[in-house]
Amino acid sequence: MLPGVGVFGTGSTARMLVPLLRGEGFEVRALWGRSEEEARSLAQELGIPFHTSQSDDVLLHPDVDLVCIYISPPLTRQIAVKALGIGKNVVCEKAATAVDAFKMVTAARYYPQLLSIVGNALRFLPAFIAMRQLLAEGYVGELQVCDARVYGPSLLDQSYGWTCEELMGGGGLHTVGSTLVDLLSHLMGARAIRMLMGGSGPGTGSGVCCTVTLNFNMPGAFVHEVMVVGSAGRLIARGTELYGQRNGGNGEELLLGDSEGTGQEVKDVPLPHLRGLGSMVKALKDAFQAQEERRSWARGPVAMASTFEDGLYVQTVVEAVKRSSRSGEWESVEVMTQEPDPNQNLCEALQRNKN
Numbered sequence: 091m092l093p094g095v096g097v098f099g100t101g102s103t104a105r106m107l108v109p110l111l112r113g114e115g116f117e118v119r120a121l122w123g124r125s126e127e128e129a130r131s132l133a134q135e136l137g138i139p140f141h142t143s144q145s146d147d148v149l150l151h152p153d154v155d156l157v158c159i160y161i162s163p164p165l166t167r168q169i170a171v172k173a174l175g176i177g178k179n180v181v182c183e184k185a186a187t188a189v190d191a192f193k194m195v196t197a198a199r200y201y202p203q204l205l206s207i208v209g210n211a212l213r214f215l216p217a218f219i220a221m222r223q224l225l226a227e228g229y230v231g232e233l234q235v236c237d238a239r240v241y242g243p244s245l246l247d248q249s250y251g252w253t254c255e256e257l258m259g260g261g262g263l264h265t266v267g268s269t270l271v272d273l274l275s276h277l278m279g280a281r282a283i284r285m286l287m288g289g290s291g292p293g294t295g296s297g298v299c300c301t302v303t304l305n306f307n308m309p310g311a312f313v314h315e316v317m318v319v320g321s322a323g324r325l326i327a328r329g330t331e332l333y334g335q336r337n338g339g340n341g342e343e344l345l346l347g348d349s350e351g352t353g354q355e356v357k358d359v360p361l362p363h364l365r366g367l368g369s370m371v372k373a374l375k376d377a378f379q380a381q382e383e384r385r386s387w388a389r390g391p392v393a394m395a396s397t398f399e400d401g402l403y404v405q406t407v408v409e410a411v412k413r414s415s416r417s418g419e420w421e422s423v424e425v426m427t428q429e430p431d432p433n434q435n436l437c438e439a440l441q442r443n444k445n
Contacts, residue, residue: 092378093155093179096120096148098169098289100258102359103183103367104160108136110368111158114375117362119153122161145169149176156374159211163264166190170206171197179205181374184268184401188409191402192253192426198398205377205387207395208404211366212273214373214394217332218366220346221318221325222277229334231322233278238270239303241313242360263408269363270302271318272404277318282407282423287414314362332367370395404424 095116100123100444108118120140123129133141140151148154149172157173159166159182167190170182174197185191196258208436212218224232275281278298317326325345332346350365359367376391387393396404406425414421 092375093114094119094151094153096122096147096151096154096157096178097138097160098122098148098157099160100124100128101160103130103363104158105136106187106359106364106367107158107160107371108138110251110371114371116156116375117153120148120151122148123160149178154379154427155179156181156205160209161203162186163190167194170194174198174201174204174206177201177204180416181207181209183331184264185405186416188402188405188426189429191405192429194399194428195402204368205392206396206398207387207392208270208272208401209367209370210272210396211363211370212269213276213366213396214369215327215330215366216349216369217327217330217346217362218273218277218316219394220332221316221327221438224334224345225277225318228322229336230318230320230324233298233318233320234276236278236300236317237303237319238274238301238316239305239313240266240270241308242307242313243309243311244306251292262306263411267302267304267411268404268408271407272400273316274300274302275400275403276394276396277316281403282410283412284420284422285407285414285431286420287411287418312360330362367416 092115095111095118097108097118097120100121104121111118118136118138120142121129121133121136121138122145123132123143124143126141126143129141129143134140140147142148145168148157149169155177156179157169159169159173159180161169161183163184163186166182167185170180171193173180185194194206198204204394224230271282280298282300315326315328317324321337323334323339326333326335326342330348331344333342334345335342373391373395377387380390403423403425407423410421410423
């Protein structure tokens with residue numbers, strides 16, 4: 091039996107998630123919005139029976155066993171940790187800081203029987219599933235270079251919101267760049283060890299050079315491309331399709347098309363993310379239906395999902411990029427293993443100001 095779902099958020103992703111969940115047989119029981127008006131408006135539009143602006147009303151709802159959190163990053167940690175603590179399964183977006191991400195990791199480790207994943211839908215896009223499989227089979231030979239690029243219109247909305255504010259987890263690096271960092275790590279099975287803003291980074295432990303390019307000054311256009319190049323050939327995911335080319339071959343060949351058609355982006359939800367979100371929801375359905383036959387979420391339909399540990403790594407990379415932007419030098423990616431002492435941080439800040 092599929093769990094009842096509580097959705098946190100009223101933005102574009104949450105709006106698209108509800109019909110996808112229903113299409114796979116989930117019952118969306120409750121909706122949270124920043125204000126009663128926002129929650130009421132979307133609940134009425136989507137036919138959700140319960141709405142609120144109080145997070146506990148959703149978390150304590152007796153018919154909600156899975157919460158999907160798609161809200162501003164500074165609120166994600168608080169709700170995700172509390173949800174796990176009262177026995178709810180969690181699918182959420184990224185945290186705002188590495189410290190928040192570490193607290194989420196700690197909570198997930200306390201409750202391993204509960205589902206706790208970061209909803210990076212690109213991992214579930216069929217093109218990237220096929221790319222990862224082909225990489226494992228040696229299609230490109232020894233991996234040498236990865237290049238990911240996203241071009242699109244401005245991220246600024248008509249009204250000022252959290253997506254415009256870096257300190258709240260907004261901006262292109264947080265909202266888009268973080269998903270690419272996670273995706274590249276997933277595809278290669280390796281993590282970055284150092285970063286250089288504006289250079290040829292991140293560098294991974296396998297010696298592969300990775301470059302991520304983001305440009306949000308392209309009105310009316312959207313380009314999403316990930317290319318991996320090796321000693322024997324290359325693989326290129328353009329949008330939702332996968333192309334391949336062997337060295338010495340006759341050019342690119344289409345390896346995987348979009349079975350649902352090219353389609354159109356929904357406002358603020360690019361097609362690769364929309365297709366991936368649909369595939370992720372299908373995997374969630376399969377995972378819950380097979381739950382009694384499995385001892386761990388680490389196996390089965392959601393095994394490819396980004397864990398909270400992956401989320402901590404990604405946030406660590408993002409913060410290394412920021413440090414590199416300030417220093418102009420390579421910065422190490424060192425994942426937090428224990429929560430910093432806030433008193434120590436205060437002492438360090440006072441010492442810097444004194445100097």
